Amino acid sequence: MSNKELKISKNKQESELYSLSSSDRAILNALQDNARITNAQLAKIAELSPAGLQKRLRKLEDSGLIQSYRAVLNREQLGLDLLAIVNVTLEGHSPDAVTEFDQAIVEMPEVLTCYRTMGSNDYVLKVYAASHTELDDFLMKKLLPLQAVSRMTSSLVLRQIKETTTIPLPP
16 A cells, blocks of 8 residues: 555445545645634635535545534533543453443543553543542543453543644555
């Protein structure tokens, strides 16, 4: 695969090769920087007509390359001053235990990000809370009672140095 092509999967069984043009890169970079950019501004950046821009956007969305458009909120202004990184180890690694844990985590709004990992932990969670008490309640009343959970450790984040959703595109 050359550095000008990205493999895009519409679903897990079907995949196709999608080659990014310079206009596609311009569109994607601009949208990653500001998803509220006007279509007129975006068309100018991508050097496309308004109709050409709409066609490209639809193609990028239909391919799944653009998954969604979202607002990024300031958690501190919402009173969510506490950020914890929680490492979880499961008791067993049966498919049922993994599925049960995955489904439970999806239903927990306190968990912003969950990764299934290899290594000393099975999962790494990013959890926001308004206070130490709220975090403790989440850990003790929601996470630890899950049957599959064997061990859990957490670290409190003192300062966030970097967080981005921007994915660097190949040249």
